[in-house]
Amino acid sequence: MCMYEREPIDVVYTWVNGSDSLFQKLLKNHTSPLWNSSCNDKSQARYFDRHELKFSLRSLEKYAPWIRNVYIITNGQIPYWLNLDYERVILVTHEEIFSNLSDLPTFSSPAIETHIHKIPGLSKKFLYFNDDIYLGAPVYLSDFYSEDLGYLIYLDYPMQNCAANCPWLSVHDGQCDHSCNVAACQMDGGDCNLKQSDKTQVDNDLNVTYLKYIKSNVQLNRTQSSHKARVKVETLQLNTVIQVLPPKLKKSSIKHLVETHNRKKILKDKLNRRKRKGKRMKVVKDYFDAYLESLQYTNRLLNTHYGFILRYVPAHMPFLIDKDIMSELHRKFKSEFDMTSQHKFRTKNDMQFSLSYFYYLISEKVNVSIEEIFDNFDTDKSGTWSDREIRTVLTRINDLPLSTINIDDFDALLINCSRIVQAKPVPTPEFERYIDSILPAISKELITKCNDIKEILLEKFGQRSKYLYNIIKNISKYVTFEMIESSTLSAVLKLDKIRKTPTKFVCINDNVYRKYNLTTINAIWYDFYLSLFPLPSKFELPSEYRSRFAYVKDLKAYQLRMSIYMYGYVLSIYFIIWFLCRNNIIYIWNKLFP
Structure with a gap:
């Protein structure tokens, strides 16, 4: 193992048991009539527990034994199978990490993610897992970070269009695209509001850029000195430059050439993105509206601070997070993260955790003398x-x-x-x-x-x-993402695909909306996990045992009682010894200190 891999690395999980009756009652009490609102995601399916955490921990023990501690963030629940005596597992409640307790209770994973780096005792760099992610092959710290490459960032599909017929690539490209001139696309980055003088300047800049291109490609008279040739080219007027273009381009203006090139580039990009996304992007769009809205919201903030670029969504996998970088990010976007923390459910104006973190890491610059x-x-x-x-x-x-x-x-x-x-x-x-x-x-x-x-x-x-990083392309070699739906045949096929081609990181997401098929899907799913990780981990109790405590508050109350009992027991022993041996103790004391 390399020296830098000896740095202690902890793992953080977020977990909830949605089948718990107290949780369901609490969820119902905080659910408004806006259940199906497009700006809030309150789907109960998001909270179902299919033992993903148990099998994820089995995969962690099998493929990443170098991990130090595992922190499990819960709303106060305890998995019934969790071995609380195992020294490497630590339960953390929302109350222990939220800065403002008035934000609780919360049912929003973005709100919880806002605070995960505040866990007391957490390693400086830590891995953040969702419980529906497991490891499918041996994993090392070098899969996330190395001294020579820096942080490895796994990016998946491009950001979806901000509006119909408007890819983000068209925003703030110097041309007014009316389909992009909407609030969701930040009014085309201001391209449609350019003054005539600004438009003239843009055209001039384009012409100068193209002139420089022509200068570097014109065949000069080799009998002239290079200095004279340079001066000659610099004094060429635009019309003179056009004369040296191929005949089929002479009728076109420089501006038209640039606009044509841009349109071709945008069209090619759109076609490429459609090929990459395929059916998967349709699935994501259908079932994660609040998630996609928060991606767009975060992307607009990043545009404002770092400029308009086409960004890609980070892959569904464990993320290596540096506490110091996360703290800097929070200071930069303090009001946005504070607002996210206040949300009870997923909302369209959440700060999206991975997108904001990794593009902050990518975009931050420092001056060089x-x-x-x-x-x-x-x-x-x-x-x-x-x-x-x-x-x-x-x-x-x-x-x-x-x-x-x-x-x-x-x-x-x-x-x-x-x-x-x-x-x-x-x-x-x-x-x-x-x-x-x-x-x-x-x-x-x-x-x-x-x-x-x-x-x-x-x-x-x-x-x-500011930070050393390397973007990993062709992530299909490393990351598998599958959405399990209500079709039994489809579920079997997708799980078999994962069996056939295991990758380091696997995320199996859930969109089972037909209740009558739920039992069958769950049985298939559980059998799949057992086929990969049949052996219990040290994080689990033996199969014949269950945890005495379902909630952290009951566990802490028990621990407090035990502490009081132990304190009383020690005091009792002390007084008994004093009562029985006081004469000998007094005699010895007087001898030692006459």
Whole structure:
């Protein structure tokens, strides 16, 4: 095991027994007539217990024995099969982690997730499991985090369209898309409200961008010096550039070319997304309206803070959470998380836990100084940039292949700076220059004082990701998600597919809405779990025993009584010994302290 895998890692589960009569009574008392409201998810099916937690713990013991402790967050219930004497299992109630007790009781998993990082004694990094997730193969910390790759982020399908005929990719793309000009799409990111001057500027920016593309691709007269050729291209007018385009493009304006390219790109993206999502996305859309609404709500917040990009929904699997990062996220979106904590049920304006956490981790940036940029490219630590290191800089700044213009322009800037910038001269280390190189020694001081070079470097490298991460693609090799519905045949087929191709992480979700089929589905489901994990874990009592306590309050009351009894017993023993041996004790005391 690697050194970094010795860091203690705990697991946190959220669990509820929806078949408990007291829970059902409490749920009924807090259920309003808006049972079928599209903005609240109060489905009782969400709270059914099919022993998922028991089998998930079996999988955890089998495939991740390196885990330290397991924390189970409940509303005060205790699984009847749970071995409370096992030192690695710790029950946590909502009252122990919610900052504001007036938010309780809650039946909303997003509200509970808002507080899970506050568990006393929890490891700095911990794995968060839903109880319907289990491990299907050996799992290690390196599946979630490593020193060289950072946090591994498993992203699944793209965010669904924010409105009919409006993919998020079309929002804030510089063009007014009327189907996107709605509140759900943040009014097309403001594209439809651009002033005429702003539109002209956008068009000019597009033309300049395309002009630069043409510049890099025009075949220049090789008899001219590169400097003269560069000047010639820079003085070309737009109409002149169009003349060198292929005949079939001469009738089109630059703006039209860019718009056509964008439309093709969007259409291709939509087709690709439809292929990836397939029927699965339809299932998700049909049965998780509140969840999807909260995804959209969170995505709009992320757009506001980090810009408009096409985001992907994190996979249904265990998440590795860092308490410090989660605390930073909460400080940034304090009011939104406070509002989520107050919700009794899943609601459309919940902060979606995994989406907000992972895209905060992806999106947060820190500023990089010009000195740090210089050091990053000074790979031989000579204090100067060699020709090899300068070429690396150029490959990071420009599109490949590098042109003579790219190299000559940058060299000209460096030579010009060396002449006008007051920097301490330094010798050129041996083997730093190619034979035909005309560059002087390029020191850190020279780069930091050369405004033209600084501007280029800071624009490209002036910010970096605050956290090291790596996005995992093609997650089907690692993650399986299946939705079990009311069809017995469909359920058997889906469970057999999981048997046939086991992956590291498996989530089996539930949408059994036909009550007459519930018993059959449950029996098939339980038999499936037994086929994979037939052996009890240390987290369980022997099959012939049940826990004495169904609720944490009863357990704590019993523990308090036992503490009082033990205290009274010790006092009684003390007084008995004193009464029987007081004369000897007094005699010994007087001898020792005359």
